[in-house]
Amino acid sequence: MDIHSSSHLLDANNSLLLVVDVQEKLLPAMSHPERLTAAIATLIQTCDLLNVPMVVSEQVPHKLGHTAAELLSHLPVEAATFEKTAFGCGESPDILAFINSLERKQVILCGLETHICVNQTAHQLLERGYQVHLITDAVQSRAKHNHKAGIARMTQAGIIPSTVEAALFELLGHCEHPQFRAIQALVK
Numbered sequence: 001m002d003i004h005s006s007s008h009l010l011d012a013n014n015s016l017l018l019v020v021d022v023q024e025k026l027l028p029a030m031s032h033p034e035r036l037t038a039a040i041a042t043l044i045q046t047c048d049l050l051n052v053p054m055v056v057s058e059q060v061p062h063k064l065g066h067t068a069a070e071l072l073s074h075l076p077v078e079a080a081t082f083e084k085t086a087f088g089c090g091e092s093p094d095i096l097a098f099i100n101s102l103e104r105k106q107v108i109l110c111g112l113e114t115h116i117c118v119n120q121t122a123h124q125l126l127e128r129g130y131q132v133h134l135i136t137d138a139v140q141s142r143a144k145h146n147h148k149a150g151i152a153r154m155t156q157a158g159i160i161p162s163t164v165e166a167a168l169f170e171l172l173g174h175c176e177h178p179q180f181r182a183i184q185a186l187v188k
Contacts (some may be wrong), residue, residue, distance in 0.1 A: 008131070009159055056071075136162065
């Protein structure tokens with residue numbers, strides 16, 4: 001896919017995965033932390049199989065802890081992890097510079113919390129010309145109304161809503177892909 005294409009389908013050669021603030025002290029406050037980590041772990045494993053670069057942010061980790069162990073065990077060593085103090089990743093010069101250096105225009109977005117850090121990140125990346133795919137079953141907030149409001153704001157702004165399973169099969173493209181069986185097994 002040409003990086004200037006207007007396709008709204010994910011392309012493994014033009015995508016990156018951004019995991020926002022799924023940290024030790026934030027995760028237990030979520031209503032379904034095990035569902036969230038399972039969904040994100042599936043995204044990580046798929047991106048690893050398809051050589052999709054991964055970026056992980058941690059909001060003030062000295063206070064909120066580092067990325068949850070449930071995800072660390074799946075992250076490849078090449079995954080870039082950045083600390084931040086701004087809520088949105090787009091306000092972190094290091095994160096933004098790294099994302100820009102990848103020269104990929106599609107961002108697969110997941111993490112915490114839907115209405116704060118994920119929302120601000122999505123808007124900041126959209127403003128910078130990225131096509132943002134919000135994985136709605138891989139984001140959460142402490143309160144359901146905040147989660148719903150965050151998703152509504154992002155989709156109204158032009159962020160593309162998706163799900164883990166939809167994203168996996170878009171990244172694959174067809175059942176003849178060499179990683180099809182391995183990725184299909186992740187969602188069975």
